[in-house]
Amino acid sequence: MFEVKLLLKSVHLIDPAASRNGEFDVLIDGSKIERIGRNLPADGARVVELPRGQVVTPGLIDIHVHLREPGQEHKETIATGTAAAVAGGFTAVACMPNTDPINDHASVTEFILKRAAEAGLARVYPIGAVSIGSKGDQLTEIGDLHKAGCVAITDDGRPVVTALLMRRAMEYATMFGIPVIDHCEDPSLKGDGVAHEGAVSGILGLKGIPGAAESIMVERNISVAEMTGGHFHVAHMSARQSLRAVREGKARGIRVTCEVAPHHFVLTDEALHEKGGYDTNFKMNPPLRSERDIDALIEGVADGTITILASDHAPHCGYEKEVEFDLAPFGILGLETELGLFLDILVHKKKAISLSRLIEMFTVEPARLLGLDRGTMNIGAAADVTLIDPDLEWTVDKEQSASRSRNTPFHGWEIKGRAVRTIVAGKTVWELKNTMAAA
16 A cells, blocks of 8 residues: 555654654655654645554564575565565565575576565565585675675575685675674584484484584684674574673674574473474574573673574475474574564563664664665655554464465464554555454
8 A cells, every 4th residue: 555645643653763762743755754753734644643552663674584586486485575574564674695596696686686676565685695606615706796786795504614715705795895694503513413402402312503513603703803804793693602702702892793583582492392392393593592592692682792683584385394303494484473572572571671672673783784774764764664563462373474484383372562564665565454363
């Protein structure tokens, strides 16, 4: 639904980048924010008054999403992935390069952007590969990828194994002002592990992945960032040892940032045991860790060490997940549940951060990391807006998902907080129609 002029009247606006947190009128004219103030005249605009308790924020941004296209359209397409994004309140997503073919060439980047424009939902920002074929041997043409539209580089779901390749990647990425994102794991320690190394994996007879497999690579990359002056970003951080390394790196002035996914806050490896041990919807990489890791990550959010929240949205077909635990692919859906899970845990239950800080971690911080002209509602800015009801109680129903896949461990969960409307460039691209049952 496109509104020529839309006046959001006396709404609770939270825009951390502009230091706004209070009652304002927001006038949207076409695709742009025209005015923000109090007691604005309607001036021919359609007036919308929101129910008490709802808030208006700049469009949310998710920097870690797998859209699967090209090559894996049986799992997800750019159209279905961005439909899931807007249903979760996200007006923009950054997509990982582990498609088929790998996004290691400008032509693949251009294809992704073309498909995103055709879908006309969330904005899509491609992330290019560090190495050709993500094989860890030869650097991609980083300048060409950046020119084509890539906002960062990574070989996610594979680590950059050698320190030399990471050094070269950071040196070249710095020339173009983009970060290097790494899926941090030491392959020799991870081996063919499928779950967190601990008592649960021992009981279930599953090969373990220790937290040190992640933190050793984090520490190495921080050292390389210190040497090169590059910007290193830790993808989907899960281990308390990694958090300690990032905290110490920041204290030394090194350009290191990190993100966390909601499943690493709300689930531990005990969930494997509770579900009988072999439900592949609980298999992700990094794996679900211990309660000690969760406590450390929440502390890291509270003290500002962790600055970005992201989903690691990783769709897989049912037949791919319905196999033995060892053989199933890693990953779960995340775009439609992450906002609610983070609100529920971080704001409502743990009270680790304020609602305003949560919005900042979904807007200002990701925009800063990727150099995006997004994340705020300044006058003249694109009218990318998310409407949120932080107190709305709802029940997750995977069958109502906009994604092409259904691999989620959160089916049937009761959650407090969710997006209710998503606006991209002044156009309402999604609005809650009570498709999820009330809790």
